[in-house]
Amino acid sequence: MNPIYLDNNATTRVDPAVVEVMLPFFTEQFGNPSSMHSFGNKVGLALKKARQQVQALIGAEHDSEIIFTSCGTESDSTAILSALKVQPERKEIITTAVEHPAILTLCQTLEKDGYTVHYLKVDGKGRLDLDEYAKLLTDKVAIVSVMWANNETGTLFPVEKMAEMANEAGVMFHTDAVQIVGKLPMDLKSSKIDMLSISGHKLHAPKGIGVLYLRRGARFRPLLRGGHQERGRRAGTENSASIVALGAACEQALANMAFENTEVKALRDRLEKGILAQVPNAFVTGDPDNRLPNTCNIAFEYIEGEGILLLLNKQGIAASSGSACTSGSLEPSHVMRAMGIPYTAAHGTVRFSLSRYNTEEEIDRVIAAVPPIVAQLRKLSPYWGENGPVTDPEQAFAPVYA
């Protein structure tokens, strides 16, 4: 039985054509792009092409606005720390309660260093309150960092609008866009976004390569100083094979954009409808009307996600969960908690994230596999009776320490 990979928001397979493109850069194209001789020069030209391929995908005005980094996390840290460095008099940051740890953990550390961080709340569908945001935009704020699409639910934030609001208030704006780049079209030259993070391995490029988009004219201080690579904005010899691969992956993503939003979306909807039609006490988390075309996050009430994943894995199906056990922390996903999803459902959330490689046959296998797994675990659950949840579940089972 072929394995079915539905965890593409975690990482994606490198497209075979992308692998093909990068291989020569381990062998004959090994030169240092900074070198004067022809070994280096050819590599330099390849990097230039890759930069333009990234530029085309995100609609940047200039290819020099593309800075290659090692990953999305590096891009995020570079953006925020740069904004703080160029504006030492500004000691506040605005972000959201549902960001990726790449932003949240950095912000928590900055709080210890004396910065004030405002975490925008979300409602039950994971949506922001823009009035709350508007009130916080003052000249004390160094940077706003808001993710474009949520990695767990796929819910989209109105970052273009938020960037305009920040721009009017004279505040820099960064967005962690690692989940959306390659899935939805964007045109940064017509936006007010100052900085944007990309991660290669989320769009069928290899791990270990990322991009920081930096609008021309936006004030900037590098995180890594040293050589003149990336115009002195990110020192360190270029990861040429991966940069070339990312360029090729961006070109493919652009070509597949329509497919992603029709075929992949249709498969996602088929999966979601198929599961919800058969499994009672299950619901979609986040904002179903405003989300990535490939992501579906379902809460299965009264059971815990790790068990679901282990049983899915036994059938060769790969997904992920927001339960405490799978995140290695004491609490279920901070995204689910921020939306006010009760514990009995938050621990049972499963994220299915598709890619253009998934097939209808695979999706039908998953639709068939999920209901018996949920039923099997509910049979063990103290909250579940013969044919449904016990009456008044929270009262019927109240373990000693809450």
Added chain:
Amino acid sequence: MWEYSEKVQEHFFNPRNAGALGDANATGEVGSISCGDALRLMLKVDPESERILDAGFQTFGCGSAIASSSALTEMIKGMTLDEALKVSNQDIADYLDGLPPEKMHCSVMGREALEAAVANYRGEVWKDDHEEGALICKCFAIDAVMIEDTVRSNNLSTVQDVINYTKAGGGCAACHEGIEEILTKVLAERGESFKVTPPPSPVAATGKLSTLERVKRIQQVIEDVRPALQRDRGDIELVDIDGKTIYVSMKGACAGCQMEALTLQGVQQKMMEALGEFVKLVPVRATTPAPGLCNPK
């Protein structure tokens, strides 16, 4: 993905005694829904002999929580209540061939459900003194609450103190930032500030054990694990000790077995616990490995 033993996986995929026990006369409900693990243990106790005639469970929780519940019910069936109360959380973990450090609390929950059920049968009120914090030290499975309490009650002020009192931080040292944060917080309550003290020399750190005592303990751990391996037609032998590296030879069915890495990891963990320091277990290849798995069940 967690590194679950074969036995944990087996008990999760085929849990024993799952479901409500209709004629139970003792019930214990413990766990925490916020943490995502909770368990209802049900026992049918013979009033004459206080022997556990049957046991059942319902668990909301992860794979190892379900496996621990299943293991517990298997272990205590047929025991008297007093015998059952002697089953420790470590016994439950051992029965399952070990649990990952992040998952040891699942076995603790099993033990507590047992205490709660016995108290329920005897008409007593069970009070738990359980408080769990974020896992800080992954080498020795020690959480923040445990470290904080120990720092507070013993007036500790350095990372080395914490290592000496709790073992937390005594392994890979990656958690020292977390330990320093706890120290900073507790010291602030006492009106002091955290100061970095130079780490003791490696000799001083291991100085508590004489070389002879250290070798004896290493030999003892090897002797302790041998019967379990021999049952699966394998064996392990101590080859040499070179500082923190301990060379062993895997014999019989263990040599080249797919589970060898897991077995070695378990032994290494026991070794670290016995010595209170980080050691690395390195297998030495002797002969061509025999085919097959360790656990042909």
